[in-house]
Amino acid sequence: MILLLMKKSWICLLVMIISVLILINLISAVRINEIETNPPGSDSGNEWIELYSENQIDLSGWKIINNDNDTFQLNQSFQGYIIINFQGQFLDNSDERVFLYNQNSLIDSSTLLSDSTNDNKTWQYCSGEWKFADLTKGFENNCNIQNPSQNNTQNPSQNNDSNQKTLISLNIDWEEDEIINGDEFDIEVDAKNLKDKKYNFKIWINNDDEDIISDRYGEDSSEKKVWKSGSYYIYNLFEGPGDKTETAKLRIRKGYSNFSGDAEICFKFEGESESEDCESIEVLKKEAEINRNNTKEIKTATKSSELTNSITGNVIRLGSSESKETIANNQKNTNNNVIYESKNEKIKKYSIISFAVLCLGLVILVLFKKIS
Numbered sequence: 001m002i003l004l005l006m007k008k009s010w011i012c013l014l015v016m017i018i019s020v021l022i023l024i025n026l027i028s029a030v031r032i033n034e035i036e037t038n039p040p041g042s043d044s045g046n047e048w049i050e051l052y053s054e055n056q057i058d059l060s061g062w063k064i065i066n067n068d069n070d071t072f073q074l075n076q077s078f079q080g081y082i083i084i085n086f087q088g089q090f091l092d093n094s095d096e097r098v099f100l101y102n103q104n105s106l107i108d109s110s111t112l113l114s115d116s117t118n119d120n121k122t123w124q125y126c127s128g129e130w131k132f133a134d135l136t137k138g139f140e141n142n143c144n145i146q147n148p149s150q151n152n153t154q155n156p157s158q159n160n161d162s163n164q165k166t167l168i169s170l171n172i173d174w175e176e177d178e179i180i181n182g183d184e185f186d187i188e189v190d191a192k193n194l195k196d197k198k199y200n201f202k203i204w205i206n207n208d209d210e211d212i213i214s215d216r217y218g219e220d221s222s223e224k225k226v227w228k229s230g231s232y233y234i235y236n237l238f239e240g241p242g243d244k245t246e247t248a249k250l251r252i253r254k255g256y257s258n259f260s261g262d263a264e265i266c267f268k269f270e271g272e273s274e275s276e277d278c279e280s281i282e283v284l285k286k287e288a289e290i291n292r293n294n295t296k297e298i299k300t301a302t303k304s305s306e307l308t309n310s311i312t313g314n315v316i317r318l319g320s321s322e323s324k325e326t327i328a329n330n331q332k333n334t335n336n337n338v339i340y341e342s343k344n345e346k347i348k349k350y351s352i353i354s355f356a357v358l359c360l361g362l363v364i365l366v367l368f369k370k371i372s
Contacts, residue, residue, distance in 0.1 A: 037091040038115035067097040116271025182286035194240030200270040201237040204230025213256040217249040260285040
């Protein structure tokens, strides 16, 4: 009896192990097979990811997560190839990575992806590595081609000389007194050795905590010029070939309206380098200008609080209880104390007196003749 029970237990355990192995095999058969991060035309609504499974799979509860931690839920069932289309913009054209989850279990992930041109090339999974090749949407991947990095037969020293000649250089410049929190300000960008294509450009300001505290103005994936976070590229800001100078317009984000002081401004071309260049920048307070205006108003108010009497030249201070009495005394003193009279005033004054004396003399003379 005991032997029979032990035998049944072993059979149950064996069935469970086989079931688990089958389940693991089914899950591991699902993989991310092909990714289009930068399709021709607008990215929004045209990006896609291809999954592949040899077995029938129900994707209910599965999800795709990008490198910005955005989530796209899945609920289809499929076998073979399935194309996952995104309605909006879900994938970045550089520094992008895709993760496939079943509930909270990571099933598969891509390598770090970059695609700087709007063409029909995609990233494709090929036996443990990712290759960039002409798209094979819904079909077997182009795994027989070489990666660009492998398809290079030049001498290493020749490669170095070629890279030095075509190396793109970037420099930025700005007016220090224009970097004011609350205002829009311009950053001049000088690019040299551009190739014959359009470039997407990212520029942003970091605080000490390395938070992006700026917005940038420019074209986005919908080909409209809008304000967006500094974490987004400005589309088609530069177009080569040769040397070009363009202006990027920035502002400090509303959530950092109280920020001022030392910061860091960083910039890069999409797809040209994994790293960015950064320089120190000082963000000024908007209140500094307000304080200067307030100081002017205070000085103006102080001056206007003193009035000058046009007759006496004395200063009348507003709010003084003695001002009326002072005015009356000054006017009285002015009337009673004549310091100077002109000749004309004297002639007028004495001619009237002389005329009166003459008239009086004539009257006396007439009266004297009548009496005599």
